[in-house]
Amino acid sequence: MRCNDxxxxxxxxxxxxxxxxCMLPQSPKADMTNSIAELERCVDMGFIGxxxxxxxxxxxxxxxxxxxxxxxxxxxxxVELDVPAMIHVSGSCNPAMHATGGxxxxxxxxxxxxLLEGDLFKDFPTLRFIIxxxxxxxxxxxxxxxxxxxxxxxxxxxxxxxxxxxxxTCVYHHPGVELLTKVVPTSNVLFGSEMIGAVRGRDPxxxxxxxxTKRYVDACEALSEADRHAIFEGNARRVYPRLDAHLKAKxx
Amino acid sequence: MRCNDxxxxxxxxxxxxxxxxCMLPQSPKADMTNSIAELERCVDMGFIGxxxxxxxxxxxxxxxxxxxxxxxxxxxxxVELDVPAMIHVSGSCNPAMHATGGxxxxxxxxxxxxLLEGDLFKDFPTLRFIIxxxxxxxxxxxxxxxxxxxxxxxxxxxxxxxxxxxxxTCVYHHPGVELLTKVVPTSNVLFGSEMIGAVRGRDPxxxxxxxxTKRYVDACEALSEADRHAIFEGNARRVYPRLDAHLKAKxx
Numbered sequence: 001m002r003c004n005d006x007x008x009x010x011x012x013x014x015x016x017x018x019x020x021x022c023m024l025p026q027s028p029k030a031d032m033t034n035s036i037a038e039l040e041r042c043v044d045m046g047f048i049g050x051x052x053x054x055x056x057x058x059x060x061x062x063x064x065x066x067x068x069x070x071x072x073x074x075x076x077x078x079v080e081l082d083v084p085a086m087i088h089v090s091g092s093c094n095p096a097m098h099a100t101g102g103x104x105x106x107x108x109x110x111x112x113x114x115l116l117e118g119d120l121f122k123d124f125p126t127l128r129f130i131i132x133x134x135x136x137x138x139x140x141x142x143x144x145x146x147x148x149x150x151x152x153x154x155x156x157x158x159x160x161x162x163x164x165x166x167x168x169t170c171v172y173h174h175p176g177v178e179l180l181t182k183v184v185p186t187s188n189v190l191f192g193s194e195m196i197g198a199v200r201g202r203d204p205x206x207x208x209x210x211x212x213t214k215r216y217v218d219a220c221e222a223l224s225e226a227d228r229h230a231i232f233e234g235n236a237r238r239v240y241p242r243l244d245a246h247l248k249a250k251x252x
Numbered sequence: 253m254r255c256n257d258x259x260x261x262x263x264x265x266x267x268x269x270x271x272x273x274c275m276l277p278q279s280p281k282a283d284m285t286n287s288i289a290e291l292e293r294c295v296d297m298g299f300i301g302x303x304x305x306x307x308x309x310x311x312x313x314x315x316x317x318x319x320x321x322x323x324x325x326x327x328x329x330x331v332e333l334d335v336p337a338m339i340h341v342s343g344s345c346n347p348a349m350h351a352t353g354g355x356x357x358x359x360x361x362x363x364x365x366x367l368l369e370g371d372l373f374k375d376f377p378t379l380r381f382i383i384x385x386x387x388x389x390x391x392x393x394x395x396x397x398x399x400x401x402x403x404x405x406x407x408x409x410x411x412x413x414x415x416x417x418x419x420x421t422c423v424y425h426h427p428g429v430e431l432l433t434k435v436v437p438t439s440n441v442l443f444g445s446e447m448i449g450a451v452r453g454r455d456p457x458x459x460x461x462x463x464x465t466k467r468y469v470d471a472c473e474a475l476s477e478a479d480r481h482a483i484f485e486g487n488a489r490r491v492y493p494r495l496d497a498h499l500k501a502k503x504x
Contacts, residue, residue, distance in 0.1 A: 012479040035399075054348075060312045096317040101400045102365035105389040106358030112351035137357040137389030144385075145423025147451030148353045149460035173395025179431045199399030211397035 001038060008045045015079055019246055020047040021086070025058040026101065028063070032074040039074070043081050047137065048242035050078070052085035052129075053061045054111050059094030059103055066111055067118030075124050082241050084119055084128035084166075087111045100198035106134025111163065116157075126237050127165055128192060134171035134180045142183045155166075158185070166239055168192025169213045169231070177216035186227045190235045253277065253290060255295050255419070260297045271498055272299040277309040291326070295333050302495035303335070304337035304381075306363050311355055318363055318381075319370030319371040327376050334493050336380035336418075339363045352450035360388025364417065367488030368401055368409075373416045380416055382442060386423035386432045394435045410437070416489055420444030421465045421483070424451055429468035437477045443469065443485050474479070 004022045011018045026034040039050055052074070055063050062068045078085060089107040094101040097106070104149070108131050112170035121127060131138070138145060146157055154160045167184055170192045171177050181189055190197060192213065201209040206216060217223070235246035256274045263270045274289040274294035275280045291302055299320045304326070307315050316322045318339070330337060341359040344351040349358070360383050371381060383390070390397060398409055419436055423429050433441060444465065451462040460467060467482060468476070489496035 028448060049494055060314065061311070061346055062277055063348060064387050080270055081490050094313055096366060097362055098312050098365045101368060101397065102362035105393060109357050109361070109389060110349055110354035113350045114348060116353060117350050132390070137361060137392060140386070140389060140392035140423075140431060141357060141423060143423070143428065143455070143462050144451055145353065146455065147453055150453045150456065152450065171393060171395070173393075173435070175431050175435050176392045178393065179392060179427050183425070183427050199396055199403065201399055201400065203395070204402065210395050226325045246477045 001041075003234055004038065004042050004045075004047070008042075008047075011046065019178075019243055020045065021049040021146065022047045022050060023051050024053070026053050028057040030056075036074055038075045039081065039083070043083060043242070045225065046246070047059060047245065048240045049130075050082045050085050051088050054087055054114075055089050055107055055213050058090065058095070061093040061107075061110065065114035065118065066115055066126075067120045074097075074124075075120075075127055079124055079126055082126070084130060084239050086130040088132050104198070105133055105136045106207050109138060110136075112136065112138045112145070112161075113148075114163055115142055116145060119150060121161065125163070127139065128166065130166045130168060130239065132168050132170055132175060134169060135167035135184070135202050139167065139180045139183045140176075161190055166235065169217055170194060170211070171216070172210040172213070173249050174216040174219050177213065177221050178222075180219050181217070181223060181227070181231070181237040186223070187235060189231050190239060191232045254295050255292075256290065256297075256299070260294075260299075271495060272297065273301040274299045275301060275303050276305070278299045278305050280309040282308075284323065288326055288329045291329055291333065291335070295335060295494070296499070299335075300498065302337050302493045303340050305342050306339055306366075307341050307467045308361055309345070310342065311344040311349040311363065317366035317370065319366055319372045324375075326476065327372075327379055331376055331378055336376070336382060336491050337383040338384055338423065340384050356391065357385055357388045357452070360385050361386075361390060362386065364397070364413075365400075367413055368397060368406065369404060369419065371406075373413065377415070382418045382491065383443065384418060384420050384422055386421060386428060386434070387419035391419065391432045391433045392428075414440055418442050421469055422463070423447075423448060423468070424462040424465070426468040426471050429465065430472050430474075433469070433472050433475060433479070433483070438475070438482050439487060441483050442491060443484045465485075 009019045025185050092103045097103045138171045166188050168190050197211050202209050234251045257270045261271045344355045347356045357383050418440050420442050446463045449463050453460050
């Protein structure tokens with residue numbers, strides 16, 4: 001709650017630059033009651049989305065899968081408020097699991113597979129999740145997931161998941177972003193970058209910051225101008241309708 | 253032990269086709285004593301490598317990282333026998349973690365990061381690991397790992413890890429294999445495929461088996477003939493010296 005108040009304060013100070021998404025008071029033994037209340041409070045303050053942690057225990061994956069009924073009351077509130085969630089774990093309490101180098105990408109990948117294995121979006125057709133770090137391992141293994149959907153007798157990924165799941169571009173080299181934009185439909189890729197993020201240095205080979213992801217998108221020659229507009233702006237306005245409304249209210 | 257005996261039996265029946273690698277009697281509460289004995293027994297039977305499970309608990313990542321002293325007696329035996337290990341988890345006991353779609357790729361990624369964070373290959377300069385499934389998420393996030401090595405004040409990946417870590421080609425679509433072979437040095441990529449593996453079906457778009465990985469390597473136009481020879485044969489002979497000796501003894 002205090003962190004979200006701080007975010008609201010930053011947004012109030014720099015309204016031309018920022019809009020808020022909230023974190024949630026999740027805990028290994030808690031249900032989602034307090035998170036629902038905090039989401040409502042933050043949306044009332046003008047926030048446009050939230051971060052949902054699929055493993056609040058921090059690195060041992062003890063929580064039920066994202067398709068479990070445990071999460072449903074929260075999803076109902078997300079749908080009611082029309083806000084998406086980024087599925088992103090937090091700190092690692094596991095000495096075998098480095099947070100930004102192991103845990104994050106593992107959790108992204110596991111989350112996607114939980115959703116593939118279930119039928120969550122039949123129950124919540126308008127629920128929307130963003131999986132960060134370019135979807136973890138998923139686009140690199142896109143054939144594997146297409147094949148697993150087939151083996152598990154699920155519909156094609158395009159209808160089974162890709163009306164509801166989106167990936168960001170936080171992949172810190174050009175070949176990765178090129179694969180992402182080649183394999184995953186452009187409508188499912190949202191521009192993402194970091195500042196004071198996981199990888200803070202400059203590439204010694206190029207002198208550029210590893211996490212300056214716009215360069216990698218710019219260098220994807222196969223993207224049309226319409227694709228670029230979708231990745232940099234259009235998709236975000238569609239996935240975060242409250243962002244779109246907020247910008248339109250400013251005449252943008 | 254019974255499974256390894258069965259593998260030895262298959263090798264004896266089809267010596268022109270197969271050579272053995274062994275599994276190990278690992279268990280969540282056991283040390284590596286029995287695994288060391290079984291590795292010795294299998295190498296005595298002509299096996300050329302082993303499979304090492306970094307998470308014998310099956311999906312909650314409770315084991316110490318691969319850089320921990322827990323593993324050292326086993327590594328000493330690997331070095332003595334000059335056999336590499338594939339780092340590959342087994343079944344998942346976690347309902348939130350689908351084995352082939354979530355757990356495997358997560359474990360591959362976490363293992364690589366454990367090795368990046370430590371200095372294991374300073375202690376064991378000739379120890380060799382194969383990380384399956386094309387390295388999990390690692391090649392897709394190669395910039396992230398280069399940047400993390402830099403942040404953690406480790407040497408460049410080329411010397412810190414890539415004399416000792418190798419990836420297979422079990423990535424089930426061409427763009428993934430192309431990324432792998434573009435980003436990771438050719439000397440670190442070993443041809444791998446599956447039969448009765450994770451993804452058994454045919455791609456409805458092409459009619460081809462998802463796990464027929466040779467097609468994806470063949471389609472990588474940037475690879476020279478020397479690169480292809482390295483990926484299909486040369487690297488395996490170098491990483492598995494007992495395979496090389498075995499083939500040479502047959503005049504191959």
